[in-house]
Amino acid sequence: MQNIVLFGPPGAGKGTQSAFLVDHFGFVHLSTGDIFRSNIKGDTELGRLAKTYMEKGQLVPDEVTIRMLEDSANAHQGAIGFIFDGFPRTTAQAEALDQFLEGKGQSILGMLALEVPEEELRTRLAKRAETSGRADDADPKVIQKRIDVYNEETAPVAKHYQSQGKYKGVQGVGSMEEIFGRLSAAIEGLS
Ligand code: B4P
Secondary structure (H helix, E strand, O other): OOOEEEEOOOOOOHHHHHHHHHHHHOOEEEEHHHHHHHHHHOOOHHHHHHHHHHOOOOOOOHHHHHHHHHHHHHOOOOOOOEEEEOOOOOHHHHHHHHHHHHOOOOOOOEEEEEEOOHHHHHHHHHHHHHHHOOHHHHOHHHHHHHHHHHHHHHOOHHHHHHOOOOEEEEEOOOOHHHHHHHHHHHHHOOO
């Protein structure tokens, strides 16, 4: 089974590229951000809790996020492989994911990390705010907080995969098609 972590800061293009990768490779896409937003829309207990963190640009607590991710993965028993988008975002989440997959006799094949300069991230998220209706895109202070949280809490997750020889940096600036080409080549190079 091919399980891939698509990594990168907020606005790096994880969600955008996941859609292309699902079409091309047939992965099941698990985006923790999308699952939280769907719970917020449905006004569930989980959604109400997640909203209090997301609107401030903070991470939703590990315990809640890990349980939700495992439930979502378990709901796709026949998957040929998962693309994990926005998860893991902390080292504790990365360790929990390893354990969860190990319990199923599986593992992560590779982490593909989209590399995009901060100025470009701010520009992309501010532009998306014009159409997304996302409260966390609308306020430049919240965008900055998300970038800061990424640098402090999420960027260290790369080391977890580097130490396993599974990390691959991918240039995330260019046309969506060019970046898809780079990611596809990186996936085909994994074994
Ligand atoms: P996410 O939904 O993961 O939001 P994100 O980091 O902003 O990434 P997203 O996928 O939306 O953006 P993308 O790069 O595709 O998380 C939202 C919040 O949920 C987090 O802040 C946190 O509070 C919570 N959360 C989620 N997962 C969590 C976890 N594991 N633990 C704890 N909390 C968690 O795209 C951005 C924009 O760039 C798009 O508008 C796109 O059109 C544009 N774009 C893409 N590619 C481009 C290109 N090549 N050129 C120009 N623009 C491009």
